Amino acid sequence: MSDISRKDRIEDEIIVDCYDEYEMAMGWLCYLNDNLTFPFEASIIGDIRIGSLQEGDSVNVTEFINSDKNDVSVYNFIATVGIEKDGHIYDIPLVNLKSVDCENDTFNAIEDWRYWCEEF
Numbered sequence: 001m002s003d004i005s006r007k008d009r010i011e012d013e014i015i016v017d018c019y020d021e022y023e024m025a026m027g028w029l030c031y032l033n034d035n036l037t038f039p040f041e042a043s044i045i046g047d048i049r050i051g052s053l054q055e056g057d058s059v060n061v062t063e064f065i066n067s068d069k070n071d072v073s074v075y076n077f078i079a080t081v082g083i084e085k086d087g088h089i090y091d092i093p094l095v096n097l098k099s100v101d102c103e104n105d106t107f108n109a110i111e112d113w114r115y116w117c118e119e120f
Helices: 001-014 021-035 106-120
Strands: 038-046 060-064 078-087 088-093 097-101
Touching: 001 106, 021 106, 060 097, 088 106, 097 106
Parallel strands: none
Antiparallel strands: 038 060, 038 097, 060 078, 078 088
16 A cells, blocks of 8 residues: 555544544544454564663564543554563563464454554
8 A cells, every 4th residue: 555545544534623632543443343352462672772672573463551531632642462471471562563373354454553653
């Protein structure tokens, strides 16, 4: 999907009719809740190190962890997911994942979120 069509789809489907940061964050929250199907396989990307996790590690993503709904804005809303690796559970930002084996809707949701975080 081109960046232009991704941007248009995000504006037309995810944050359509949003008037402030809170509404945009809630739009993203609903979109991610509706489109992420668990579990799925992913790899860690970006400059991140949490516990024994590091860039390039393969992980099993088990759940979407909602942020604090009382303090939600596009700029402080960090989509996090539960990761299982070596019998440990970690919470990491969704933006630090690249899907490896997942349904198309899940793949698109991850890519949409990463695009949004990088561009806006």
